[in-house]
Amino acid sequence: MNLPNKLTMLRVILIPFFVLFLLTDLGGGAGKWIALAIFIIASLTDLLDGKIARKNNLVTNFCKFMDPLADKLLVCSAMICLIPLGRIPAWIVCIIVAREFAISGFRLIAAEKGTVIAASYWGKFKTTFQMIMVILMLADIPQLHTLTQVIMWIATILTIVSLVDYIYKNKDVLKDAD
Numbered sequence: 001m002n003l004p005n006k007l008t009m010l011r012v013i014l015i016p017f018f019v020l021f022l023l024t025d026l027g028g029g030a031g032k033w034i035a036l037a038i039f040i041i042a043s044l045t046d047l048l049d050g051k052i053a054r055k056n057n058l059v060t061n062f063c064k065f066m067d068p069l070a071d072k073l074l075v076c077s078a079m080i081c082l083i084p085l086g087r088i089p090a091w092i093v094c095i096i097v098a099r100e101f102a103i104s105g106f107r108l109i110a111a112e113k114g115t116v117i118a119a120s121y122w123g124k125f126k127t128t129f130q131m132i133m134v135i136l137m138l139a140d141i142p143q144l145h146t147l148t149q150v151i152m153w154i155a156t157i158l159t160i161v162s163l164v165d166y167i168y169k170n171k172d173v174l175k176d177a178d
Contacts, residue, residue: 004053004063007045011070014042015077022081022138036138042074043131064118065107071119071127072100078134087137092156096130099163106166110173117170122162129155 001009021027022035049067053059076097082088103123110117119127133155136148167174 002053002058002060004049004058005060005066007049007052008063008067008070011042011045011049011074014038014045015074018042018074019077019081022078023084032138032140036135039074039078039131039134039138043135046071046074046127046131061116064116065111068107068119068123068127069104072104075127075130075134076100078138079130082134082137087140088133088152092152095156096159099159102163103166106170106173110170113173115173117166117173120162120165120169122158122165126155126158126162129158 018035018038021031021038025031027034046067049063053063076093079088079093079096083090083093107117129151133148133151136144136151
């Protein structure tokens with residue numbers, strides 16, 4: 001397993017620790033900040049794995065499949081945890097999670113046909129804004145409330161735009177799908 005793939009797997013491994021520190025008293029008053037640090041580190045692995053893979057020609061089918069899945073798991077886990085904390089409306093999380101399930105299903109259909117579909121630029125923008133949104137919501141700084149709300153709306157819009165773009169560019173995958 002190459003370094004980019006290891007970074008992707010590290011992102012997945014960090015998720016339960018993030019959830020544990022965010023939703024329990026583990027870490028006491030510092031739990032929220034530990035969860036924030038874990039989320040930031042996990043998010044940075046997303047930036048690093050792609051740069052390393054492209055720079056060193058280490059892009060693999062595993063990476064094309066697992067990298068976006070790791071992003072989905074990280075961001076969706078965080079957003080679901082933020083609902084009971086009152087930081088994000090459940091309906092926005094539902095839209096984002098539904099998009100992620102739809103795209104994952106779409107990728108499975110493509111994989112059955114021998115096609116691996118990498119993340120698009122719209123998908124990367126969406127993920128970046130979702131990660132920034134989660135970081136702002138985790139930090140929960142009152143002076144940044146308006147910025148957090150704007151980023152949340154941008155992330156939601158990019159979620160929908162990236163879904164439409166993804167399906168439009170790969171509509172041939174759906175032909176003859178049983």
